[in-house]
Amino acid sequence: MVWYGLRRIAHGGLVLVTAVGMMFWFIYVVPGDPASVILGPRADEAHRVALRAEMGLDKPIPLQFARFVERLSVGDLGKDVVTQEPIAGLIAHVLPATLALTFAGLGWALIVGVPLGCWCAMHRNSWGDRLVGVVSMATLALPSTILGIYALLLFAVTLHWLPAIGLGSGVGDEFRHLLLPALTLGLGWAGYLIRAVRSSMLEVLQENHVRTFRAFGVPEPRLALRYLLKITIAPVIAVVAIGMGSLLSNAVIIEIIFLRPGIGRLAYDAVLQRNFPIVLGAVLVAAVFYVICSIVAELLIASLDPRVRSAL
Amino acid sequence: MITAHDDAREPRPAPALILLARNLWSSAAGRVGLSCVLLIVGCALLDPWIVPYDPNAIDVSARLAAPSFQHWLGADQLGRDLLSRIIDGSRVVMSIVVIGVGVALAIGMAAGVIAGYGFRTVGAMFALFCDVIRSLPMMLFALAVASLIGTGLGTVTLIVIVFLIPVYFRIARNQTVVLKQSEYVTAARAMGASSLRVMLKHILPNLIGQMVVLVAMDVPTVIGIEAGLSFLGEGARPPLATWGSLLRDGFAFIREAPHIAMVAGVPIVIATIGFTFLGEALRDSLDPRVTRGPRH
Numbered sequence: 001m002v003w004y005g006l007r008r009i010a011h012g013g014l015v016l017v018t019a020v021g022m023m024f025w026f027i028y029v030v031p032g033d034p035a036s037v038i039l040g041p042r043a044d045e046a047h048r049v050a051l052r053a054e055m056g057l058d059k060p061i062p063l064q065f066a067r068f069v070e071r072l073s074v075g076d077l078g079k080d081v082v083t084q085e086p087i088a089g090l091i092a093h094v095l096p097a098t099l100a101l102t103f104a105g106l107g108w109a110l111i112v113g114v115p116l117g118c119w120c121a122m123h124r125n126s127w128g129d130r131l132v133g134v135v136s137m138a139t140l141a142l143p144s145t146i147l148g149i150y151a152l153l154l155f156a157v158t159l160h161w162l163p164a165i166g167l168g169s170g171v172g173d174e175f176r177h178l179l180l181p182a183l184t185l186g187l188g189w190a191g192y193l194i195r196a197v198r199s200s201m202l203e204v205l206q207e208n209h210v211r212t213f214r215a216f217g218v219p220e221p222r223l224a225l226r227y228l229l230k231i232t233i234a235p236v237i238a239v240v241a242i243g244m245g246s247l248l249s250n251a252v253i254i255e256i257i258f259l260r261p262g263i264g265r266l267a268y269d270a271v272l273q274r275n276f277p278i279v280l281g282a283v284l285v286a287a288v289f290y291v292i293c294s295i296v297a298e299l300l301i302a303s304l305d306p307r308v309r310s311a312l
Numbered sequence: 313m314i315t316a317h318d319d320a321r322e323p324r325p326a327p328a329l330i331l332l333a334r335n336l337w338s339s340a341a342g343r344v345g346l347s348c349v350l351l352i353v354g355c356a357l358l359d360p361w362i363v364p365y366d367p368n369a370i371d372v373s374a375r376l377a378a379p380s381f382q383h384w385l386g387a388d389q390l391g392r393d394l395l396s397r398i399i400d401g402s403r404v405v406m407s408i409v410v411i412g413v414g415v416a417l418a419i420g421m422a423a424g425v426i427a428g429y430g431f432r433t434v435g436a437m438f439a440l441f442c443d444v445i446r447s448l449p450m451m452l453f454a455l456a457v458a459s460l461i462g463t464g465l466g467t468v469t470l471i472v473i474v475f476l477i478p479v480y481f482r483i484a485r486n487q488t489v490v491l492k493q494s495e496y497v498t499a500a501r502a503m504g505a506s507s508l509r510v511m512l513k514h515i516l517p518n519l520i521g522q523m524v525v526l527v528a529m530d531v532p533t534v535i536g537i538e539a540g541l542s543f544l545g546e547g548a549r550p551p552l553a554t555w556g557s558l559l560r561d562g563f564a565f566i567r568e569a570p571h572i573a574m575v576a577g578v579p580i581v582i583a584t585i586g587f588t589f590l591g592e593a594l595r596d597s598l599d600p601r602v603t604r605g606p607r608h
Contacts, residue, residue: 011443019444026460137341141529141588143536145543145559146577153570245449252451253540257563267452268544271459279456286449294447 001302008298012291019287020072023280024065077281087281091263095285098262102251104178105185106240113190114236117197118224121205132194140191144184144250148257151184181258185250189243193236200235204228234305241297245290335597342593348586352579355399356406365393367400368551376569385575388561394572397553398579404554405583408465409534412472413527420477421519424484425511429492435485442478450475451540458546465554468547472534483526484519491515521598528591532584539580555580 071078077087120129155161204210205228213223252264263282270278336342355362371391379386385394427435454471461467491497492515500514535555541547542556543563550557555576562573
């Protein structure tokens with residue numbers, strides 16, 4: 001188990017280093033010269049040389065990369081080229097808002113999706129199961145751009161129930177501002193989870209030990225909650241972990257639609273300004289977050305499911 | 313008599329495609345899926361003949377016009393007819409879907425079969441590449457790429473390809489590993505078939521069914537990438553109409569003219585539901601392992 005954990009961590013590290021290398025190659029090598037991109041076509045030569053020297057672009061590429069990795073390893077993501085603020089600070093400042101949005105979205109999707117998925121599996125092919133199946137299938141693939149805009153149109157523009165934009169101030173107000181974006185972000189996920197839980201549970205229901213429980217007269221709700229959920233949940237954790245990437249990705253769009261400051265908004269504004277160090281920093285932070293999530297998920301699965309554990 | 317012999321034959325079975333279509337039409341999900349997909353694909357193919365107006369024609373008098381008999385779905389901030397722009401946009405979006413998914417499928421499947429067949433180093437390197445791609449947040453990465461190599465539909469297609477390759481790679485590799493151990497492959501190899509021949513003639517055709525299902529399910533993802541990037545202004549360049557750029561226009565005027573955003577979302581909803589349901593129905597009729605189970 002420990003060995004397995006270490007191996008997963010090493011693999012995660014390898015993925016991150018490769019990702020860093022790819023991003024570095026992409027941003028610093030392919031388009032030629034970030035300095036000229038940042039300064040625009042009308043900058044004079046002296047400016048460009050000065051900026052190149054400041055960003056270390058006049059050094060050989062391997063040296064640049066080594067320096068880049070060295071700085072990264074101590075958590076230094078470089079400086080904003082416009083305001084000279086450290087990027088790690090900028091990201092740390094907006095990260096809580098993004099994490100709150102992501103986990104609120106995932107949270108409600110889990111709270112709704114897991115029980116509903118269980119219920120559907122226990123009442124297979126009932127009209128309730130079919131209805132939930134159709135609705136979840138329809139919502140799970142809808143792009144978050146559409147969901148966000150429709151939610152905004154319905155609840156904020158037409159009905160005026162919820163505040164549409166911004167972060168809010170004070171705990172209650174912040175919660176009200178979080179509600180609509182989180183609902184939007186989690187909707188597709190709820191559908192996804194319902195399907196994952198349902199199919200995983202259906203598989204478990206066919207096993208022999210379930211028949212034995214039933215033969216002993218264990219009541220269905222107790223059977224579902226006490227004995228089945230634990231086995232059912234492992235594939236669901238895998239689905240959630242793999243989906244963390246797309247969840248963050250959708251959070252970017254949601255933050256822009258609802259004008260919430262966050263890592264997506266920060267990166268988007270940076271892209272518009274052609275402020276690449278910030279974009280790179282944001283992508284890396286998100287990648288680290290994803291890798292951590294997937295390692296945690298794999299370890300959780302191994303600790304929950306004895307079959308996986310014994311196969312290690 | 314020679315013809316008598318022919319007459320004695322059994323009636324010829326209908327071609328596989330027609331059988332498949334009939335099979336799809338027999339389920340409710342299949343009917344909904346096929347109808348929506350045919351509607352969208354029809355719009356994309358017949359675009360120049362069915363648009364009521366030139367999609368880029370500006371008519372200031374119809375600025376932000378609500379739906380009416382002249383403009384069935386209303387007009388945008390420059391007075392361009394929304395229905396025409398949606399139909400025109402479907403051609404653009406479907407082109408991205410066809411090119412993006414096609415290229416990703418070709419690369420992902422080829423690499424997957426090669427990796428699964430036993431070329432370990434290639435497989436490991438490609439798997440690492442796929443893990444890296446999966447770890448990157450797609451929208452942020454797409455924004456970064458768009459700002460570096462420029463905005464446009466080429467960039468959107470590139471992003472689609474890069475993010476879909478891992479999906480097809482993984483499935484193709486896992487399936488190949490399984491198929492390689494099956495008896496008919498062993499038999500083919502025992503008869504002296506080369507690795508290339510086994511991969512092309514015996515393994516690839518067996519992957520097609522599963523891939524068709526995956527492709528149908530992935531179309532909404534592609535539409536979502538286009539919609540997201542164009543919505544953020546890093547995809548289609550104006551005045552080109554795509555579903556994403558229509559959403560962008562609608563979002564900008566969401567308070568003055570909410571009908572633009574509302575109408576712009578409709579084709580995306582239809583296409584998403586259509587392709588998802590079609591994929592589901594295809595899975596039921598193509599994948600022999602899915603059993604429908606007894607109905608209670």
